Amino acid sequence: MTCPSIKQALDLFDEGLAVMRKEQPRFAFYCEKSFRSHCCLVACCAEMIASRIDNIDGQKAYILGLLHDYGKMMRDADNKEYFHGLTGYNEMNRLGYDEVARVCLTHTFPDKDFKYTEYSYPEMRKTKKLLAQVDYDDYDRLIQLCDLLVVGMNFSKIKDRMIFVKDKYRVSTMVIKRRYRQALRLKNYFDRRCGCNIYRLLGIN
Numbered sequence: 001m002t003c004p005s006i007k008q009a010l011d012l013f014d015e016g017l018a019v020m021r022k023e024q025p026r027f028a029f030y031c032e033k034s035f036r037s038h039c040c041l042v043a044c045c046a047e048m049i050a051s052r053i054d055n056i057d058g059q060k061a062y063i064l065g066l067l068h069d070y071g072k073m074m075r076d077a078d079n080k081e082y083f084h085g086l087t088g089y090n091e092m093n094r095l096g097y098d099e100v101a102r103v104c105l106t107h108t109f110p111d112k113d114f115k116y117t118e119y120s121y122p123e124m125r126k127t128k129k130l131l132a133q134v135d136y137d138d139y140d141r142l143i144q145l146c147d148l149l150v151v152g153m154n155f156s157k158i159k160d161r162m163i164f165v166k167d168k169y170r171v172s173t174m175v176i177k178r179r180y181r182q183a184l185r186l187k188n189y190f191d192r193r194c195g196c197n198i199y200r201l202l203g204i205n
């Protein structure tokens with residue numbers, strides 16, 4: 001399993017942003033600041049939680065958090081033909097960073113057993129097949145959780161993230177409720193591992 005160094009990860013992030021500016025100038029113009037903040041906050045969140053847990057390396061957690069949405073920089077982020085997780089997975093594998101590739105793929109799915117119809121991307125069948133071959137570890141779970149704890153440019157409660165996802169992707173109430181329960185299980189797991197409430201650790205009211 002291979003992960004980039006912190007310097008390589010920061011360079012990859014900058015290079016990805018340069019690709020985004022070139023290939024998706026509209027997206028970059030309107031969304032670059034919030035996208036950068038999102039990735040950096042997920043990275044910081046992952047490092048903070050990791051600092052409380054034995055056997056999770058803080059720097060590796062930061063790197064995985066920073067690059068989890070790498071696929072969004074490589075292809076039109078609003079194009080529903082492509083799933084950014086799979087794009088990131090393919091790109092990171094091509095670069096030889098299979099640990100990042102894996103998190104690009106897994107970070108969206110606390111529950112691997114989702115229904116294709118819950119997502120509008122045609123690439124979901126392939127994604128689900130790949131996910132079936134992965135046994136989630138604490139890095140997968142950590143980035144899944146941290147992605148749920150960031151809304152806009154702030155750390156937020158999972159409930160706020162669910163409202164954001166429901167509105168942005170027009171997800172049904174039933175599906176959102178199920179995802180919310182799964183997300184809370186994930187949070188409870190890390191609360192126990194950290195020995196404190198993650199919301200308190202991150203200063204979320």
Ligand SMILES: [Fe+2]
Pocket residue numbers: 038042068069147
């Ligand atoms: Fe994300």
